[in-house]
Amino acid sequence: MARQLTFDLPALQALGRDDFFVSPNNAGAVAMIESWQNWPSRKLLLIGPEGAGKTHLAHVWASLSGAAIVQACDLTEIDIPKLAQSPVAVENIPAIAGLTTAQDALFHLHNLALAEGQSLLFTGTGEAQTWGLTLPDLLSRMQGTPAVALGAPDDDLLAAVLMKLFADRQLNPRPDVLAYLTKHMERSFSAARAIVADLDTIALSEGREVSRKLASEVLERQADLF
Numbered sequence: 001m002a003r004q005l006t007f008d009l010p011a012l013q014a015l016g017r018d019d020f021f022v023s024p025n026n027a028g029a030v031a032m033i034e035s036w037q038n039w040p041s042r043k044l045l046l047i048g049p050e051g052a053g054k055t056h057l058a059h060v061w062a063s064l065s066g067a068a069i070v071q072a073c074d075l076t077e078i079d080i081p082k083l084a085q086s087p088v089a090v091e092n093i094p095a096i097a098g099l100t101t102a103q104d105a106l107f108h109l110h111n112l113a114l115a116e117g118q119s120l121l122f123t124g125t126g127e128a129q130t131w132g133l134t135l136p137d138l139l140s141r142m143q144g145t146p147a148v149a150l151g152a153p154d155d156d157l158l159a160a161v162l163m164k165l166f167a168d169r170q171l172n173p174r175p176d177v178l179a180y181l182t183k184h185m186e187r188s189f190s191a192a193r194a195i196v197a198d199l200d201t202i203a204l205s206e207g208r209e210v211s212r213k214l215a216s217e218v219l220e221r222q223a224d225l226f
Helices: 027-034 054-065 072-077 100-115 136-143 155-168 175-184 189-206 212-224
Strands: 043-047 068-071 088-091 120-124 147-149
Touching: 027 043, 027 054, 027 147, 043 054, 054 068, 054 088, 054 120, 068 072, 072 088, 072 100, 088 100, 100 120, 100 136, 155 175, 155 189, 175 212, 189 212
Parallel strands: 043 120, 043 147, 068 088, 088 120
Antiparallel strands: none
């Protein structure tokens, strides 16, 4: 069978509130995002494993609050006083571990935004003390910020995440694919993203439908890599 050319194009992510599936493992985080005007000290840490939905919820919060969303590693290229004039979501704080200038910028953003009466959302994996921040004043402020966690997925949430990932890539798996994957795959969001990406690539390049058989092949292939 002739193989089709494939292109590594990003999937179009749906990041609205209606696209976020609420389960017992993330309901607390969703409630905190939706009640953002009541945050203690006007700031919040949103933590959880890779792919858990932190970016999605940051976008939900931005739509509610009018916040800007920036990556922590980009702060050195941004006008901090101007940014501090509105609510801000700073994503992936652990990425600036060891980056002194970026940590300085985040420290000043934190202080300026709060002084202006604005709200701040920070995202990262794990607890703040594990982020590798080396600026003591910044670390103390992160550790003193209320935190809410996104947990590992249960069956319903994992199925919902898979459905969203398929929809983002405009894939239509056969009805038995979701049940098969949720039963046999590694129970993590990062695994879900890798599996759907592989299914998309193989289905397109080989002209195959996203079936249980193809899902089984992808799981076996990924197991051989580890």
